Amino acid sequence: MGNYFGQDAKRIGHACKVLQYAEEILAKGSGDEEVVAAAAILHDIGIHEAERKYNSNAGEYQEIEGPPIANRILKKLDFPREKIDEVLEIIAHHHRPGIVKTQNFEIIFKADCRVNREEKRRKKHD
Template sequence: METNEKKTADWQLHELSDRMVTYNEGDPKRIQHLIKVHYFARMIGLSEGLDAATQLILEATAIVHDIGIRISEKKYGVCDGKHQEQEGPAEARKLLTEMGTFSEVQIERICWLVGHHHTYDCIEGMDYQILVEADFLVNIYEDNLPVEAVRKVREKIFKTKAGLSLLDRMYL
């Protein structure tokens, strides 16, 4: 990636992160969650050698992956994964479109990933796999999952070498 392209991608992600902090203003737990998921996704994606375009989509999705929580709480009084997947894509599309720096192809993929990030039975694409792994790395800690549950997640969910290494070094 050329220096100008990297700077552009870095600034897109910076601006998107800043917008998500504003979106979640007053909710430090959600803000910290998105930052942690973003950084783990970044680490895994870089370690796995993703191409620049996929890396950008992965990182942008990691930043907005839980954007459906607030609207789900307002509409349904809950923020479970099903409702997040249902409400998140439209919210993500609004935010990404307002920025004006993501292409329609990028927005489509990001919204699709947001709408599937709690669906684990048909993971397709490295961006999807890594997003799920990064979210699990953070959720295991935040939800204080017992070691046996972590082992099951490792067996059923984790596939990337980098994600497995992080999981093992952190929890097992």
């Protein structure tokens, strides 16, 4: 993640916080630890490409650009193919609940929403 995001501390921090909350949710329920961790870390991996291509970081563009980047990263790490497929599906829909109906998706969606709410609250007070 650091290699891809470089010095973008905001995006790295966001992904780390999503991972933290996802792990907390996972500890209370069920889900695949590897899928959840990979999806949490990589869910916004398409944001820089979206900004470059579309001049926007809108979720719809992140969902288009993120899966191919995540696929390359996970393949390099020899992540199991079936788990890669699930991670990519989560990334491709992580702003749109109800399309992917898995426990792993729900964990990522809830964790990301929580972090987004906190970031909005913090921004409001700055």
